[in-house]
Amino acid sequence: MCIHGRLIMQNQKLPCVLINSFEEPYYVNEDHVADLKKQFNLVTMQEFLENKTHFSQEIQAIYLWGGKPVIDKELLQSLPTLEIIVSSGAGLDHLDLNLIASFGVKLANTPHAVTNSTADMGLALLLASARRILEGNEIATSPDTKSFSINWMGQEVTGSTLGIIGMGRIGYKIAQRAKAFEMKILYHNRNRRKMEEEQAIGAYYCAKLDELLQQSDFVLLVPPLTPQTYKMIGKRELGLMKPTAILINIGRGQLIDQDALVEAFQTGIIKAAGLDVTYPEPLPRSHPLLKLRNVTLTPHMGCGTHQCLLLMKETMVESLLAALSGLPIPNEVRLK
Structure with a gap:
């Protein structure tokens, strides 16, 4: 029974x-x-x-x-x-x-x-940010648009380097999806995955976070929020990233120092971000992140x-x- x-x-x-x-x-x-x-x-x-x-x-x-x-x-x-x-x-x-x-x-x-839906969301934000989907939609639907520029460009995903911070269930699922895009996968985690798990997705372990940040075209955050991961991405970490890098956060808003992130955009430290999470949620309507065209924001809908x-x-x-x-x-x- x-x-x-x-x-x-x-x-x-x-x-x-x-x-x-x-x-x-x-x-x-x-x-x-x-x-x-x-x-x-x-x-x-x-x-x-x-x-x-x-x-x-x-x-x-x-x-x-x-x-x-x-x-x-x-x-x-x-x-x-x-x-x-x-x-x-x-x-x-x-x-x-x-x-x-x-x-x-x-x-x-x-x-x-929540594993599959959140992994899907991470990749969706990565693609949307890289190919400037929201900006493209704005151009395509604007009543002021007379023609499309042939030189309007996004960033290639296939063959690029993805750095995953937090290789738990969701992080691993993201890596599996990224493999289909022929991405080079780096990861930083509290504990290293088994060798056979790394080999199955072609992932390389970075014991030091700095190494991952310096090499990645896309940095994707999905660790749990703990005292150790609170604001783990701050001014120093953002400064280590490529100026063409895109930051994706599907974990918790407090993983990033948002003031440092705003400053990074204002000074051209990194290229773009896709954020499903912020702090607080929702952001105050006057928050500077809401005004940046290179930031894709969604309302904490990873498992939605x-x-x-x-x-x-x-x-x-x-x-x-x-x-x-x-x-x-x-x-x-x-x-x-």
Whole structure:
């Protein structure tokens, strides 16, 4: 019998799960709500705050979609029956893992679900930035355009050098895609990949980040955000890059010193950037990055495909049901 079947037999009522909201902007995906309601009693943060006395003894799990609701000490103290938090996506930088562990609460995320869609996004930004797709679209659709210049050019991708910073699941998938473009692949990672994994994609390990930055035509960031990677690309690092280099960030905005990045564009240190992530999100409407034609910005949509979101939901539900049934939890995050 499946996990869901055993759970229903064991419980006369549906498990109580805390979510953020059914409304914009941080809401459970509306396409998933009907299915979730078949398996769980969904309680919004507003409902919880209006009736803490009742729900504090009922809620067994938190369904964290898009990083909301915020998990802090006050919330955890008010949920004595909480067993598990399931978080969408792979990143955990929005969570205090030590705090969660101190309350004896389990945690699971969805690292495998986002791999392909985020890798696709990284390559899409690389191609769009290199070939100046957005600028080209502006020219092609402008009412002022009378003719197309034959000398309007982008940058060749095929045969160029790609430097990947962070060769985890997503980084490796990007390398696989880049191989089809006959790119030379360099990578810098906390731990070196196995030799057979390097050979499969033709990747070369750079123990020193500086070596990768100096040689790469494209630098793509996809490491997790940690104290060690915070603003890992600053003024010094940008200065090491080729003046023709393009920087792509699909990790976290705080991996880059944005003030240094703006200065790099203003002084011609690097050529262009494609950023799916910034800090804050969204940027203030007056931010200088919004005014630069050689910066392609997208709204943190790396995992934004129907297939990815569905797989995240299914993965989160699987982990929830396993935890509430006392079974091994898929994708459990081992807390300290």
